Structure formats: C-alpha cells, structure tokens
Amino acid sequence: MKQTILSVKDISKSFINRGSVKQQIPKVLNGVSLEIQEKEIIGIVGESGCGKTTLARIIAGLEIQNDGDLVLRENQISFSEPRSKQERKEIQMIFQNTLASFNPRMTIGDSIAQPIIEHNILLSQNLLNQDTKNIQNEINRLLDSVGLEIELANRFPHQVSGGQIQRAAIARAIACKPTILIADEPTSALDVSIRLQVLELFKKLRETQELTIIVITHDLPSLKYLADRIFVMYNGEIIESGETNLILSSPKQAYTKRLISAIPSLNPQDKTFEKFTEKCSVI
Numbered sequence: 001m002k003q004t005i006l007s008v009k010d011i012s013k014s015f016i017n018r019g020s021v022k023q024q025i026p027k028v029l030n031g032v033s034l035e036i037q038e039k040e041i042i043g044i045v046g047e048s049g050c051g052k053t054t055l056a057r058i059i060a061g062l063e064i065q066n067d068g069d070l071v072l073r074e075n076q077i078s079f080s081e082p083r084s085k086q087e088r089k090e091i092q093m094i095f096q097n098t099l100a101s102f103n104p105r106m107t108i109g110d111s112i113a114q115p116i117i118e119h120n121i122l123l124s125q126n127l128l129n130q131d132t133k134n135i136q137n138e139i140n141r142l143l144d145s146v147g148l149e150i151e152l153a154n155r156f157p158h159q160v161s162g163g164q165i166q167r168a169a170i171a172r173a174i175a176c177k178p179t180i181l182i183a184d185e186p187t188s189a190l191d192v193s194i195r196l197q198v199l200e201l202f203k204k205l206r207e208t209q210e211l212t213i214i215v216i217t218h219d220l221p222s223l224k225y226l227a228d229r230i231f232v233m234y235n236g237e238i239i240e241s242g243e244t245n246l247i248l249s250s251p252k253q254a255y256t257k258r259l260i261s262a263i264p265s266l267n268p269q270d271k272t273f274e275k276f277t278e279k280c281s282v283i
Contacts, residue, residue, distance in 0.1 A: 004035050005212050006059070007035050009069040011032045011055065012066050013027065013028045013065050029054055029065070032237065039206055039207075039211070041202065043215045043223035043227035045217055045233065051235075053216055056093065060091050060092070060093040061077075061083045072180075092182070093183075096188065098169045099162075108153055108154075109136070109154060111172055116175050121138065136153075142174065142175055145208070145209075146168070162189055162194070163197070163198070181213045181214070182216065186198060186215065195222065196225075199222055232259070239255060
C-alpha cells in the first residue's frame with residue numbers, strides 16, 4: 001500500500017492590491033485540501049486564474065499561504081519561517097516559462113551544476129569531493145537521463161530548441177534528487193510530437209527517480225495519458241477529484257463537463273490523441 005507523501009490541508013491565499021488604497025482582493029485559494037501518494041502522478045486542472053499555479057507555488061515554497069498546513073511525509077512545513085535546506089531540496093518546480101527560468105549568461109551545464117553543488121549531492125553519493133570532473137560526470141548523467149546530448153552542456157539557453165530547454169529544466173530540477181517534482185504547464189509551448197516525448201519522460205522518471213509528480217495544466221489530453229488522478233479547480237477551490245479515467249468518462253460537476261466538452265480529442269469518437277500516444281509509446 002502506497003504511503004501519503006504530501007498532505008495539503010485547508011490552504012487559503014489572498015493577495016493585497018498595493019495601489020493608492022491598499023485592499024485585499026478576493027481569495028485566490030479558499031480552503032484547498034488534497035493528499036498525494038508516493039510515486040503518484042497527479043494533475044491539477046482548471047482555466048487560467050483558478051488558482052492552480054498559486055497552489056503549486058505554495059507547495060514549492062515560492063509563496064506563503066495565509067492559512068492552512070502542508071505536511072511532507074509526517075513533518076509539518078512551517079509557513080512562519082523560511083524552509084530548511086532539506087525541505088527546499090525535497091520539492092522542486094519546473095516553471096511554465098522554461099527559457100526565462102534559466103540565467104541567459106550561464107551555460108546549461110552550469111545551471112544544472114548549481115543544485116548539485118548547493119545540496120552537496122556528490123558527497124551524499126559517497127564521492128570524496130565535488131571536484132570539476134565529478135560534477136561534469138553528474139551533469140552528463142543527468143542530460144543523458146532526460147534524452148539530451150552531453151554537448152548541450154556547453155550551450156546557452158537561447159541556443160537550444162523549446163523541447164531541449166524543457167528537458168534541460170527537468171534535468172536541473174532532478175539534479176538535487178527531490179521527492180516531489182512540480183511541472184507548471186510543462187507542454188504548453190511544445191508541438192504535439194515533442195509534447196508526447198516529454199510526457200513519456202515524466203513516466204520514465206517516476207520509475208527511475210522514484211518521483212511523485214504534480215502537473216499543473218489546462219491540457220486534459222496530456223493528463224489522460226499521464227496522470228493517475230485529477231483534481232479540478234474552479235475559483236480557488238477543488239470541486240472534483242478522482243481517478244483520471246473516471247473523471248474524464250463520468251464527470252459529476254457541470255464545470256468539469258464543460259472543460260471536457262471543449263477538448264475535441266477527449267470525445268470518444270475522436271481517436272486523434274490515441275494515435276499520438278501510440279506513436280509516443282515507440283519513441
């Protein structure tokens with residue numbers, strides 16, 4: 001039986017409008033709760049502005065909730081003080097604007113090296129030091145694990161394709177050996193064939209890296225292929241959740257039905273997405 005790795009309990013979040021008259025705008029998140037099992041891939045889906053990215057940033061420690069708790073395994077994460085180095089290591093995030101998340105003045109290899117050095121990853125692997133050779137070997141291993149040529153380590157972010165920079169972002173995120181990986185719209189800027197390769201990569205990493213993966217998206221066809229369970233968000237609340245096939249085949253909420261009906265490839269009569277997934281399975 002799988003263990004619960006992350007519990008989100010009654011998370012609420014409001015932002016302050018910092019104009020001439022400060023006022024609190026309506027809640028972006030309103031009592032959001034969910035539990036995630038180890039090595040599970042879940043999807044959090046909803047239209048723009050529903051609060052899904054804010055929730056992801058709170059889980060990653062990039063935003064602080066107003067109320068509620070986060071429990072990683074059995075340890076409560078405080079929101080009244082900065083997260084510990086270990087807590088930051090455990091949860092990593094891939095951002096929607098992948099290219100902008102890289103320092104344009106650093107090579108891809110140098111960007112991947114940063115978390116390796118900061119979290120003493122090589123020392124934890126019983127290597128005697130984090131010298132240049134050992135770090136380079138680890139960068140090469142990470143690039144290979146996401147399907148990139150090791151020569152890309154010497155390129156700058158603007159010198160590679162959209163699919164390559166997305167894979168490089170995944171390599172950087174898993175460099176410190178996290179437990180949970182959050183991917184915010186990981187395929188939104190990719191064409192269909194590259195999108196499916198990235199989805200296949202997430203499935204592979206779930207097994208090889210023993211990752212729990214949270215995918216934030218409005219792309220239901222991708223979740224149909226990738227996710228074990230789906231959480232549907234609307235106006236800062238989770239209104240429906242369950243196993244992916246169950247949610248997509250028998251949605252209960254009108255909002256969920258509307259999301260599904262807007263995606264032609266989720267129509268049982270439309271086999272387009274199934275054809276693409278068949279192609280992906282042999283990549």
